[in-house]
Amino acid sequence: MGDKVELPFPQYRCGECGRELPLTEARLTVTCEQHQPSRVVSAVEVRSATHADRHDIEDICDQALGETDVDVFGRTFDVLSQENLVAMSEGRFAGLISLAADGGDLGIVLLSVYPGFQGHGVGRALIAAAAQRAAERGLPGLKAAISNDDVPSFSFYQRHGFVIDAVAKGLLADRYGSAEPGFSGILVRDEIRLRRSVCAA
Numbered sequence: 379m380g381d382k383v384e385l386p387f388p389q390y391r392c393g394e395c396g397r398e399l400p401l402t403e404a405r406l407t408v409t410c411e412q413h414q415p416s417r418v419v420s421a422v423e424v425r426s427a428t429h430a431d432r433h434d435i436e437d438i439c440d441q442a443l444g445e446t447d448v449d450v451f452g453r454t455f456d457v458l459s460q461e462n463l464v465a466m467s468e469g470r471f472a473g474l475i476s477l478a479a480d481g482g483d484l485g486i487v488l489l490s491v492y493p494g495f496q497g498h499g500v501g502r503a504l505i506a507a508a509a510q511r512a513a514e515r516g517l518p519g520l521k522a523a524i525s526n527d528d529v530p531s532f533s534f535y536q537r538h539g540f541v542i543d544a545v546a547k548g549l550l551a552d553r554y555g556s557a558e559p560g561f562s563g564i565l566v567r568d569e570i571r572l573r574r575s576v577c578a579a
């Protein structure tokens with residue numbers, strides 16, 4: 379992401395009324411385990427992307443990022459040129475994980491689940507499939523990068539065994555020229571790099 383990109387929409391979905399939300403309008407709620415919204419786990423099929431998925435991949439990148447280029451781990455990756463796994467649920471394209479070997483680990487270039495499918499285990503299935511790919515290739519770790527405002531993804535990754543590996547302080551604010559509001563209005567400043575060993579739960 380070179381120049382500042384208009385924040386795409388929507389990113390998350392209100393667990394109470396179902397409204398789809400831009401990042402800045404999303405808010406966090408703490409609940410007990412039984413009262414989390416969308417606790418129904420749907421059947422999810424994860425498979426390698428084919429040429430026929432290109433349009434769907436472009437669409438989800440467009441909604442998540444506004445483009446198919448992703449700057450993470452100090453490099454620029456074009457999602458369309460990476461190893462992509464797609465998640466299908468209820469016969470529809472529900473989410474994407476885009477993977478690239480980087481620094482001896484398997485890097486998650488992008489993990490994105492459409493708001494209407496969030497909270498149904500799609501993210502979980504994509505992470506499990508990525509860990510399997512890394513194991514098949516003999517790569518010891520899975521790594522990911524999030525922006526400091528992305529509290530839902532930070533929680534998600536830690537629930538799946540990732541720990542903080544490094545923080546690129548100020549990287550995102552420098553890239554965009556200023557710290558812009560992201561999730562819940564939190565200013566986007568830093569890239570937090572996360573890692574877990576492939577065999578971790």
Ligand SMILES: CC(C)(COP(=O)(O)OP(=O)(O)OC[C@H]1O[C@@H](n2cnc3c(N)ncnc32)[C@H](O)[C@@H]1OP(=O)(O)O)[C@@H](O)C(=O)NCCC(=O)NCCS
Pocket residue numbers: 388389390391392393414415416417438441442489490491492493495496497498499500501502503530531534537
């Ligand atoms: C982080 C992310 C990958 C998680 O994907 P997901 O499919 O919702 O993940 P899962 O359903 O496997 O797990 C989500 C967990 O959060 C919980 N949760 C609680 N409230 C939730 C809510 N309102 N929405 C989603 N999950 C919620 C789920 O119950 C689940 O808990 P668990 O760890 O006990 O299983 C997804 O939210 C995401 O893509 N975020 C980035 C923003 C983005 O790209 N948006 C889409 C643009 S197209």
